[in-house]
Amino acid sequence: MTRPNIIFILIDDMGWRDLGCYGSSFYETPCLDALAREGVRFTNAYAAAPVCSPTRASVMSGKYPARVGITQYIGGRNEGRLCDVPYLHYLPLEETSVASALREGGYQTWHVGKWHLGDEKFFPQRHGFDVNIGGCHWGHPSGGYFSPYKNPVLSDGPVGEYLTDRLTDEAIALLAKRDRARPFFLNLWHYAVHTPIQAPAALVEKYRQKAARLKLDQIDPIIEGEVVPKLYAPGQTPARVKRRMLQSHVEYAAMMENLDTNVGRLMAALEEHGLRENTLAVFTSDNGGLSTAEGSPTCNLPLSEGKGWSYEGGTRVCQIMRWPGVIGAGRTCGASTTSPDFYPTFLEAAGLPLRPAQHCDGISLMPLLRGGESLHRDAIYFHYPHYSNQGGTPSAAVISEGYKLIQLFEDDSVQLFDLDADIAEAHDLAPALPDVAVRLRRMLAAWQQDVLAKIPEPNPRWPRPPRVVPDVPNNACE
Numbered sequence: 001m002t003r004p005n006i007i008f009i010l011i012d013d014m015g016w017r018d019l020g021c022y023g024s025s026f027y028e029t030p031c032l033d034a035l036a037r038e039g040v041r042f043t044n045a046y047a048a049a050p051v052c053s054p055t056r057a058s059v060m061s062g063k064y065p066a067r068v069g070i071t072q073y074i075g076g077r078n079e080g081r082l083c084d085v086p087y088l089h090y091l092p093l094e095e096t097s098v099a100s101a102l103r104e105g106g107y108q109t110w111h112v113g114k115w116h117l118g119d120e121k122f123f124p125q126r127h128g129f130d131v132n133i134g135g136c137h138w139g140h141p142s143g144g145y146f147s148p149y150k151n152p153v154l155s156d157g158p159v160g161e162y163l164t165d166r167l168t169d170e171a172i173a174l175l176a177k178r179d180r181a182r183p184f185f186l187n188l189w190h191y192a193v194h195t196p197i198q199a200p201a202a203l204v205e206k207y208r209q210k211a212a213r214l215k216l217d218q219i220d221p222i223i224e225g226e227v228v229p230k231l232y233a234p235g236q237t238p239a240r241v242k243r244r245m246l247q248s249h250v251e252y253a254a255m256m257e258n259l260d261t262n263v264g265r266l267m268a269a270l271e272e273h274g275l276r277e278n279t280l281a282v283f284t285s286d287n288g289g290l291s292t293a294e295g296s297p298t299c300n301l302p303l304s305e306g307k308g309w310s311y312e313g314g315t316r317v318c319q320i321m322r323w324p325g326v327i328g329a330g331r332t333c334g335a336s337t338t339s340p341d342f343y344p345t346f347l348e349a350a351g352l353p354l355r356p357a358q359h360c361d362g363i364s365l366m367p368l369l370r371g372g373e374s375l376h377r378d379a380i381y382f383h384y385p386h387y388s389n390q391g392g393t394p395s396a397a398v399i400s401e402g403y404k405l406i407q408l409f410e411d412d413s414v415q416l417f418d419l420d421a422d423i424a425e426a427h428d429l430a431p432a433l434p435d436v437a438v439r440l441r442r443m444l445a446a447w448q449q450d451v452l453a454k455i456p457e458p459n460p461r462w463p464r465p466p467r468v469v470p471d472v473p474n475n476a477c478e
Helices: 030-038 052-061 098-104 163-177 201-213 250-272 339-349 434-450
Strands: 005-011 040-046 108-113 131-133 184-189 222-227 240-244 279-285 316-322 331-333 380-384 395-400 403-408 413-418
Touching: 005 052, 005 250, 005 339, 030 250, 030 279, 030 316, 052 098, 052 339, 098 108, 098 184, 098 339, 108 163, 131 163, 163 184, 163 250, 201 250, 250 279, 279 339, 380 434, 395 434, 403 434, 413 434
Parallel strands: 005 184, 005 279, 040 331, 108 131, 108 184
Antiparallel strands: 040 316, 222 240, 279 316, 380 395, 395 403, 403 413
């Protein structure tokens, strides 16, 4: 078989239920729904972390974020009852990225869009990409989604040009200019749908009218919850968790439709160039949807919480893969996958061996793409020892045989959930199933030791509660 082209589309902050084919009834995503019908839709796919940079590092390296040393979004720092854990603010050049491995195997390698894996010394071109368009140290579009973008590695377009449209234009142009004698790897990492939530006005108005027609504009979708548990500066007003219970944000819906249209444009360009049949196309997200803070633009229900949390809403993501002739159309796969799996999958698809000097935590998904229903995997692990901006506290987790154990570092407690019966993680089974909880905790501890995971320490700066003097009866000393 001719080596396939590979297109990897990574979306920023898109939730598990943000596509029509995953259950959204407000957002309109006909192009991605069609892509799912033409390939395989994964229902138990996970990002390696509930925030972006760690997941991106795992894709590039094939390793769990804790093994790479990037466990927080680069630039992020919070502390609370526990101290912040140190982490790398760049993807080390010693890592042989999947782009480097593919390029050494004869592939053209192109990066378009968000990078957020270090400053200029660690930009995509230092990690195996022949071309870098738009990938810098930014975690979100600092200049907004409309030109002028003020991006150091993307020229401004006409005033008012929309970033997701422009990045897709750049990707399509690369297809036209490609070396036809060699396969290509297109790493298209859109900035959408990360904040700021901005979209073309006509689409926003469309969803404003739709929300009014459905009377969603008459429902307050936000429930205010607890104070975000972190250390605040003197005089700083504590933020509260604000959980969105309904998909009704019109600007976010407009961003989703625009994104969907642009994926459709790219797939149409593959057709025009005769590339559809020999291209592995992958679509997924770097973490769960933003549902508890920063405007809470989407809702992940029935999943619990969202971006920045170790619950399902923070790490379970959409994942669609299409490869005509290899992946049967219209399939659904319930096997658990995680983002380090893309590294060995892409190398196997390209007919390239794993590099013996490059440790790989991922497992190739090729058996699933060829029709299999399971992988030989004992567990999937997560390690997020940080306070998030969204309300999550330092934690770690393991999923094995349908059970999920979450370790909460603040009090070293655990929670246990049966994901097959309780996808919402509403019922903690740790008290009822102590043997399962102990087994999974031991697995998690052994894995943490293996990857040299950093565990947060108590914070001496955390305010101690005031000493309470009990009421004493008048005759207590008599």
